Amino acid sequence: MTPTMRPSRYVTSTQLQQLRSDLSERDWALLRFLSRHCYATTKQLRRQFFTGHATPSAATRATVRVLDRLLQQRLVTRLERKIGGHTRGSASYIWHLDAAGERLTRRDGGPRRRFIDPSLPFLEHCLQITETAVVLGELTQNSDLRLTKLEIETEAWRSFLTRHGTATILKPDLYARLSGADYDDHWYIEVDLGTESVVPVLRDKCTAYAAYRATGRAQAEHGVFPRVLWIVPTQRRADRLTATIHAEQNLPDRLFTVITPQQLPATIADPESASATELREEES
Numbered sequence: 001m002t003p004t005m006r007p008s009r010y011v012t013s014t015q016l017q018q019l020r021s022d023l024s025e026r027d028w029a030l031l032r033f034l035s036r037h038c039y040a041t042t043k044q045l046r047r048q049f050f051t052g053h054a055t056p057s058a059a060t061r062a063t064v065r066v067l068d069r070l071l072q073q074r075l076v077t078r079l080e081r082k083i084g085g086h087t088r089g090s091a092s093y094i095w096h097l098d099a100a101g102e103r104l105t106r107r108d109g110g111p112r113r114r115f116i117d118p119s120l121p122f123l124e125h126c127l128q129i130t131e132t133a134v135v136l137g138e139l140t141q142n143s144d145l146r147l148t149k150l151e152i153e154t155e156a157w158r159s160f161l162t163r164h165g166t167a168t169i170l171k172p173d174l175y176a177r178l179s180g181a182d183y184d185d186h187w188y189i190e191v192d193l194g195t196e197s198v199v200p201v202l203r204d205k206c207t208a209y210a211a212y213r214a215t216g217r218a219q220a221e222h223g224v225f226p227r228v229l230w231i232v233p234t235q236r237r238a239d240r241l242t243a244t245i246h247a248e249q250n251l252p253d254r255l256f257t258v259i260t261p262q263q264l265p266a267t268i269a270d271p272e273s274a275s276a277t278e279l280r281e282e283e284s
Contacts, residue, residue: 011074011100019073020104027066031075034097035105036152037130039079039123042067042091044134051141060091067095075101079117094127121195128191129153129173132231132264136176139268148184149177156188158218162211170212175226178268185268186226194233198240202230206244206251213255229267230258 011019023031030049034040040048046056046063053059070076078093097105102113118126133150140147156175161167174189188209196202206228212218213225232238238258245251245258259267 151175192232
């Protein structure tokens, strides 16, 4: 998901160098987060980077102060549309990098990214991916779990040849590795907003995972084939996708977990739900 940037006042190289030296460690982390995720709400940024405050209100005020400063420095900007209904001010905005922030976070030799206002379906999907990543981070704050690897969209994509010799690309929304004291859970995560048909679209995506599993490439990379986690908007849709998977003889039931967003914390926190060990034993 690569958005495009609206025109902004130009920041000179001298100004950019001064900004680079003035940024705090948290500023850098926030900019890199937006570079990877493209879009995030004020609330998501608060939960990700402002966790040490006494109350959510204090954390929100601190978040808004930082974002307003970065906005004045032309490092971040915000969409004209807002979220949250009655929420006022910067607490209700959706944020992304401005031109100076994009220049600071761009990889050496990487292409320049340009930003325009996204379509609503694109934005909603992007924000839900961001939300999933934030929740995964929150699960590690007060537990023995650690989020030891997180790949977002193109970082997690893998090209491969099917058994019929057809070139294709596996396109998870996220890949996550969470580590406990004596185990690792690996997940390919698909964030579904209910806008595509279960059959054939979601079923065919499941078939692509089964085809990639048959190549053995993921097992060589991770030591086990990651569990595929579908996050769908309603329990009704979860039940339908689960039934579709069960009806397909070429789709291993235990490879897929289908949940709603509300079930994500419990699913990730319970090592037995991931069953990485079970899958490893099955493959051996």
